[in-house]
Amino acid sequence: MTARFDPIVGRYLRLDIEGRAHRVYVEEAGQGIPLVCLHTAGADTRQYRGLMNDPRILANFRVIAFDLPWHGKSSPPAGWQHEEYRLDSASYVNNVLAVCDALGLEKPVVIGCSIGGRIVLKLAIEHPTRFGALIGLQAGAHVDPYYDLGWLNRPDVHGGEVCAAVVSGLVAPTSPDEHRWETLWHYMQGGPGVFKGDLYFYKIDGDIRSQIERIDTGACPLYLLSGEYDYSCTPEETLDVASRVAGAEVEIMPGLGHFPMSEDPDRFIGHLLPILERIRGARG
Amino acid sequence: MTTDIAIDRLGEVANRNPGLLHRGRYLDTSFLLEVGARSWIVRIHQGRVEAVVPGPFVMPRWDFALRASEHEWSMFWQELPPPGHHDLMAMIKRRALRLEGDVRPFMGNLFYFKALLASLRPSGRLDSVAPLVTVMDAVEAGR
Secondary structure, three states, rough: OOOOOOEEEEEEEEEEOOOEEEEEEEEEEOOOOOEEEEEOOOOHHHHHOHHHOOOOHHHHEEEEEEOOOOOOOOOOOOHHOOOOOOOHHHHHHHHHHHHHOOOOOOOOOEEEEEEHHHHHHHHHHHHHHHHEEEEEEOOOOOOOOOOHHHHHHHHEEEEHHHHHHHHHHOOOOOOHHHHHHHHHHHOOOOOHHHHHHHHHHHHHHHOOOHHHHHHOOOOOEEEEEOOOOOOOOOOHHHHHHHHHHOOOOEEEOOOOOOOOHHHOOOHEEEEHHHHHHHHHHHHO | OOHHHHHHHHHHHHHHOOHHHHHHOHHHHHHHEEEEOOEEEHHHHHHEEEEEOOOOOOOOOOEEEEEOOHHHHHOOOOOOOOOOOOOHHHHHHHOOOEEEEOHHHHHHOOHHHHHHHHHOOOOOOOOOOOOOHHHHHHHHOOO
């Protein structure tokens, strides 16, 4: 194989978020309409490697992904050793807005998966006019806890192993082994307690069932894509959101699970491209 | 019944899989596998399935139990189960599989147990476990 670079450039962004200094890892590829990508709980930007390598997307979109603080190559803030990481709705929204502002993005499109899909709904509720369009992957308004989150961070259980094993079945059985294990590797690499801290938002703090009807797709279009094998955010939960938001467009993707962009990028991009084309067409 | 045959095969299919044995190399436990009205105790030592003992039992001892109906297990043991039936955690989420007892060996070796149970699918394919033979294993084996 001839050595070559991916068309992706990564840099570290210094900025303040909620009054604390952060060093956030940001990568991007392509040019055109800004498309900001939000990774799942306990993972990082590598989940979007498929989008960032697809010339059909890069021709018209500036694809930007950043690791949330504490994730991937974004450091936790100074003093982190004295606290327990816990993501909540407000700080997640502030993270996204801070990075978009720091990069000077004009009406970016945001695509987010799982916790990212949930926060996309939150952005649609609270900040619709700031975004050109919102795309929620595996997006639901609420998830009932179905295991004790304490297992994800304790000294007598290997955190990387258990985090990856908890999510392994969320990858569709039909997804290619290469991408399945790449996706799980990201989970194995998460810092101690980070996945658990994200799930505080996903399962406890971020219940937005009572707010969903406030979404105005006239102010910002909303697209929902969910893989059929996801038992964390089930297709039924995505369809429930879609049924309560006038104008939301929804598609259930066969043969995909909870990490569509990472577990089977080719299959997923087939579903994404028509949406990106419509967004581009509407933008003129 | 098919479940009898499958469960009897558990030791055979598990013990010939080096990736699974590697994952379970620090694992010593016994668990109860309940399939509808019947149950088995599976004894594991250093990742090897040492015994699969069919019930009924008088005063059984085990660390944890996995309990589901025969229908649920037969769905799980299909070659390509439909969504919701394809993974132990998916079954737990639907409340179709009950996990009870001292679940630390289960959660601490979750890849192992997902793969162990999935190995009873027709092809014995191992969705959830990577074949792993490390340099350190080779070094240890040479000692």
